[in-house]
Amino acid sequence: MTQSVNRVVLAFSGGLDTSVILKWLQQTYNCEVVTFTADLGQGEELEPARAKAQMMGVKPEHIFIDDLREEFVRDYVFPMMRANALYEGTYLLGTSIARPLIAKRQIEIAKMVGADAVSHGATGKGNDQVRFELGYYALDPDVKVIAPWREWDLTSRTRLIEFAEAHQIPVAKDKRGEAPFSTDANLLHTSSEGKVLEDPWDEVPDYVYSRTNHPEEGPDTPEYITIDFERGDGVALNGEGMSPATLLAKLNDLGKTHGIGRLDLVENRFVGMKSRGMYETPGGTIYHIAHRGIEQLTLDRGAAHLKDELAPRYAELIYNGLWFSPEREMLQAAIDHSQSHVTGTVRLKLYKGNAWVVGRKSPYSLYSEKVVTFEDDAGAYDQKDAEGFIKLNALRLRLLGRRQG
Numbered sequence: 001m002t003q004s005v006n007r008v009v010l011a012f013s014g015g016l017d018t019s020v021i022l023k024w025l026q027q028t029y030n031c032e033v034v035t036f037t038a039d040l041g042q043g044e045e046l047e048p049a050r051a052k053a054q055m056m057g058v059k060p061e062h063i064f065i066d067d068l069r070e071e072f073v074r075d076y077v078f079p080m081m082r083a084n085a086l087y088e089g090t091y092l093l094g095t096s097i098a099r100p101l102i103a104k105r106q107i108e109i110a111k112m113v114g115a116d117a118v119s120h121g122a123t124g125k126g127n128d129q130v131r132f133e134l135g136y137y138a139l140d141p142d143v144k145v146i147a148p149w150r151e152w153d154l155t156s157r158t159r160l161i162e163f164a165e166a167h168q169i170p171v172a173k174d175k176r177g178e179a180p181f182s183t184d185a186n187l188l189h190t191s192s193e194g195k196v197l198e199d200p201w202d203e204v205p206d207y208v209y210s211r212t213n214h215p216e217e218g219p220d221t222p223e224y225i226t227i228d229f230e231r232g233d234g235v236a237l238n239g240e241g242m243s244p245a246t247l248l249a250k251l252n253d254l255g256k257t258h259g260i261g262r263l264d265l266v267e268n269r270f271v272g273m274k275s276r277g278m279y280e281t282p283g284g285t286i287y288h289i290a291h292r293g294i295e296q297l298t299l300d301r302g303a304a305h306l307k308d309e310l311a312p313r314y315a316e317l318i319y320n321g322l323w324f325s326p327e328r329e330m331l332q333a334a335i336d337h338s339q340s341h342v343t344g345t346v347r348l349k350l351y352k353g354n355a356w357v358v359g360r361k362s363p364y365s366l367y368s369e370k371v372v373t374f375e376d377d378a379g380a381y382d383q384k385d386a387e388g389f390i391k392l393n394a395l396r397l398r399l400l401g402r403r404q405g
Contacts, residue, residue, distance in 0.1 A: 003144065004029075005029040005031040005116060005117045005144060005146070006031055006032065006115075006116055007031060007032045007033075007034060007113060007114060007115040007116060007117070008025055008029065008031055008032075008033055008034065008115055008116075008117040008118060008119050008146060009034045009035075009036055009106050009109050009110045009113070009115045009117070009118045009119070010022060010025065010033055010034065010035050010036065010118075010119045010120075011036055011037075011038075011102055011106060011118075011119070011120045011121065011132070012035035012036060012037050012049060012053060013037065013049060013121070014037065014046075014048055014049030014052045014053070015172075016157075016160055016161070016164060016171060016172070017121045017160065018121045019052060019056070019164065019169050019170075020154065020160050020163050020164055020169065021119065021121055021148045022035065022053065022056055022058070023056060023163075023164075023167050023169060024148055024152060024154075024163075025119060025146065025148070026056075026057065028151075028152075029117075029146070031117075032059075032062070033057075033058055033062075034058070034062040034063075034064070034109065034110075034113050034115055035049070035053040035058050035062070035063050035064065036064045036066070036102075036105065036106055036109050037049045037050075037063075037064065037065045037066075038066055038068050038101070038102050038105060039065065039066065039067045039068060039069060040068055040069060040072050040098055040101070040102075040186035040187055041069045041072070041186055041187025041188075041245065041248075041249065042185040042186050042187075043185060044185075046065050047065070049065065050063050050065055052170070056169070062113060064109055066105060068101060068105065069187055069245040070243060070244060070245045071101065072098065072101055072186065072187060072188075072245070073187060073188075073244035073245045073247075073248050074243075074244040074245075075101075076097050076098070076100065076101050076323075077097060077187075077188055077244070077248065077284070078232075078233050078234070078244055079332060079335075079336070080093060080097050080314075080318060081284075081287060081288060081291055082232040082233070082291070082335050082336060082338075082339050082342075083307070083310070083311050083314045083315075083331070083332075083335045084288065084291065084292060084295075084307065084308070084311050085311055085314050085315035085318060086288075086311065086312075086315055087267065087315045087316065087318070087319045088265075088267055088268065088315075089312075090263055090265055091263065091265055091267060091279060091315075091319075092188070092189065092263075092279070092281045092284045092285065092288060093315060093318050093319060094186065094188040094189025094190075094191060094279060094281055094284065095127075095128070095184050095186075095189070095191050096127070096131060096318045096319045096321070097188065097318055097323075098186045098188070099128060099131035099132055099135060099321065099323075100131070100135045100321075100323035100324060102132070102135075103131070103132050103133075103135025103136050103139065104135065104139060106118050106136070107135075107136060107139040107140050107143065110140070110143065111140075116143075116144060117143065117144040117145065117146055118136055118143055118144075118145055118146070119145070119146040119147070119148065120132045120133075120145075120147065121148070121149070122147070122149065123149045124147070124149050124150045125271065125273070126269065126271065127269050127270050127271065127319070127320075127321070129147055129149075129150075130270055130271065130320065130321045131320075131321030132145075132321075133145050133147070133321075134320075134321040134322060134324070134325075135321065135323065135324060138324035138325070139324065181193060181194050181195045181196050181197050181208060182194045182195075183210070185210075185211075187245060187248055187249060187252070188248065188281060188283075188284050189211070189261075189279055189280060189281040189284060190210055190211045190279070190280045191277055191278070191279050191280075192204075192208050192210075192277065192278045192279075193275060193276065193277040193278070196208070197276055197277065197278060198276060199276075200266050200276045204264055204278045208278055209262065209278075209280060210280065211252070211255075211256060211261070211280035211282055212255065212256050212259050212260065212261055212262055212280050212282050213256055213257060213258075213259045214259055215258070215259030215260075215262070215352045215353025215354075216259075216352065216353075217259070218257065218258045218259045218351070218352045218353065219257065219258065219351075219352075222349050222350060222351035223254070223257075223258065223349070223350045223351070224347060224348070224349055224350075224358070225237065225238055225254065225286075225347070225348050225350065226238055226239065226345050226346065226347050226348075227247075227251075227286075227287070227290045227345070227346050227348070228344070228345050229290075229291065229294045229342060229343055229344060229345075229346070230343050231339050231340060231341075231342060231343060232291070232336070232338075232339025232342040233339075234247050234287060234290070234291075235247075237250050237251070247287075248283045248284070248287065249283070250283070251282070251283030251284075251286045251287055252282050252283035253283075254282070254283070254286065254350060255281075255282020255283050255285060255286055255350075255355075256282050257350075258350040258351060258352065258353065258354075258355070259352060259353040260282050260285050260286060260350060260353055260354065260355050261279075261280055261281040261282035261283070261284065261285035261286070262278070262279075262280055262353070263278070263279040263280075263281070264276075264278055265277055265278075265279060270319065270320045270321070285355060286348065286350070286355045289348065289355050289356065289357060290346040290348055290357065291342075291346075292357075293346040293348070293357035293360045294342055294343075294344050294345075294346050294360055294362060295307075295342055296357075296360065297344060297360050297361070297362045297364075297365040297366065297367050298341050298342050298343070298344065298362050298364050298365060298366060299338065299342065299366075300366065303338050307335065307338055310331055310334065310335065313331065314328065314331050314332075314335070317331070341362075341364035342364075343362060343363065343364055344360060344361055344362025344363065344364070344365070345360065345361050345362070346359070346360045347359035347360065368380070
């Protein structure tokens, strides 16, 4: 028996899946639907979502389209970038990091409008259902969650289209038939997976890429840029101060031009299966490289190496949807403490799919040319001290060697 629901807040894109879900919720639960569409910088016109929701019977005052771009980068992307988080060593977590913000705003809207349930369009095979729902329950332990893909019998795109046409729901022409792949986009990245990408032996077709030019077709002249950091966060590009979202958007443009940030990955999903996806993170890739560049100067060896140990754990927490967990918050506190002197400027060279650091400077630099020089250091470092240092570190190895001999 379907549990009684009076009002539900739906994460609504206006696409085929969430449009069908909207109607299905109205029919199955006989409830009022409130739609929430987040502008996370996905680059799509969002007003059609408002018109579609209104056409399907949603009250104008119950249609929320919120510009969350600055909050997304400032409060989610940048804290994650401070950690140098990479899932399985390569993935910059563009989809993962967007889900907690969407979940947070859904719960806020639910409280505003007196809704007793929230709903999403994630399938029962993927990670997003976990990310959304862990966020919901962390922020409202008693909320009811409706996950249509785990309840209904609309198990294929053909069935979705048939349902849409039977209920006069407009279907975009490019959505008729089987889509060659599915995408998710925000200001940090675009991900593509499914269909033409499912065989991990086949190279990703050129038409799948949408955020980056082909690296081989990039400019023949390298481009040099600078990024300024304050306490671990980017604050300026080429000397011009910018807000977090503006900075990332500008880096996206540069990354697109030079074909930077493509990733073909077979990853381990939280739900247990392996999946193959193609990720484009142009600005985020440049930013990540630059952040590591300024840390090279400003972090003590112990702090830097400990951060590198913590980063995989932090990345796994984000990937698995545990943004609002105490362990992520504990790690964040340690990471943020490490960033107190991560301030300075990084110069990068961009060229045909690559970005690399070619210069860095900081008022808090721990690098001493006087100590490290191969020329006369005027007594800054007594090389004779190294003998005792080596012998002390070799003591256990010598004892082992004697025993084994």
